[in-house]
Amino acid sequence: MGKKCPELNSGSMSDISFLLLTFFLLVSSINTDMGIPRRLPPPIQPGMVPPEVHKRNIFVVKINSQNNLLFDGQIGDLKALRDRAKEFLSNPQNLSNLPEKETVDVPLLGSMQVSKGVISLQNDRGTSYDMYIQVQNELMAAINEMREDLSLVKFQRSYSELGNEQRAAIDKAIPASISEAEPTKVGGNK
Amino acid sequence: MARFKKSKSEGTPGLNTGSMSDIVFMFLFFFMVITNMRESSLYIKIKVPQASEVQKLEKKSLVSYINVGVPNDEHKYGREPRIQLNDQISEVSDIAEFIENERAARIEAERPMLTTSIKADKDVRMGIIVDIKQELRNVNALKLIYTTSRRGKE
Incomplete structure (x- = not known):
């Protein structure tokens, strides 16, 4: 053995790697993409007739250009919307002014009473996007709560813990039927 | 015995900093894995609304983004909300082409997803959003997600 090799000073190495770390922290973004999923209706084919829906099966929700909410024919509060939507979709007492139900054979669940109710959402071109999202969120919350309840009754588990097949069954028993009407143009064209 | 005492009073030995870089590198790799590069810089201001009923985007590679907001540079693009596709400010009529390009970039099995x-x-x-939605319907891009941030359930 000849000369002894002097020990390498590795203290600055951590400085360099810290520099790299900071660089990556700055140029990258943590994946935070979440959102409310929706499905648009397919484009209208010529000669297609919109299906007739009985009046009792429609729950009309309107938002005007001043971000006021209207349902049941009167100005309503965002907080009340969720309960009202749940009541409309579930119709627990089978009232005659709330939607009818049809018996559908759902896999895994047997025959279920599926509501024929449709929530019709109409907004103005001047409605703010935030308000629109809040209303969508409340309606989704109503549907999600009902799915959660059914899931707990049928599978004794939370909806989020279900497998794909079970989830599809629940979705079929409680469909997310929100229809969006053509918007009004009171708040200008922009 | 005296010699032994002397060597002890020389002060604390130098800390070995060699493994520090290993730890930092580990951090580095961790961040490289969980984050993703910013693909394009935004020319518009976006502050997404909050919602509680959110779902996570499942496959990031299968998502095309339409950004809508007020431009940062109002001398160049005005004060009205504009659409940004990829890295340029666009019009509503450009969406059809954008979706076509997005589809062409994917293999056929992935296109419906x-x-x-x-x-x-x-x-x-909502006017601009409605126009976008109408345009998406026309090109049959029906799966849609409104990006929001998460708010705690009430």
């Missing part, structure tokens, strides 16, 4: 994410500022009016 393409999702469009609308990332809009919470202060924009």
Whole structure:
């Protein structure tokens, strides 16, 4: 053995790697993409007739250009919307002014009473996007709560813990039927 | 014995900093894995609305983004909300071509699973969103997600 090799000073190495770390922290973004999923209706084919829906099966929700909410024919509060939507979709007492139900054979669940109710959402071109999202969120919350309840009754588990097949069954028993009407143009064209 | 005592009083031995870089590198790799590069810089301001009923985007590679917001540079693009596709300010009529390009970039089996994410500022009016939705319907891009941030359930 000849000369002894002097020990390498590795203290600055951590400085360099810290520099790299900071660089990556700055140029990258943590994946935070979440959102409310929706499905648009397919484009209208010529000669297609919109299906007739009985009046009792429609729950009309309107938002005007001043971000006021209207349902049941009167100005309503965002907080009340969720309960009202749940009541409309579930119709627990089978009232005659709330939607009818049809018996559908759902896999895994047997025959279920599926509501024929449709929530019709109409907004103005001047409605703010935030308000629109809040209303969508409340309606989704109503549907999600009902799915959660059914899931707990049928599978004794939370909806989020279900497998794909079970989830599809629940979705079929409680469909997310929100229809969006053509918007009004009171708040200008922009 | 005296010699032994002397060597002890020389002060604390130098800390070995060699493994520090290993730890930092580990951090580095961790961040490289969980984050993703910013693909394009935004020319518009976006502050997404909050919602509680959110779902995570499943496959990030199958998402095309439509950004809507007020431009940062109002001398160049005006004060009205504009659409940004990829890295340029666009018009509503450009969406059809954009979706076509997004589809062409994917293999055929993945095309029906393409999702469009609308990332809009919470202060924009619905008019522009409605136009985008109509345009998406026309090109049959029906899977849609409104990007929001998460708010705790009440």
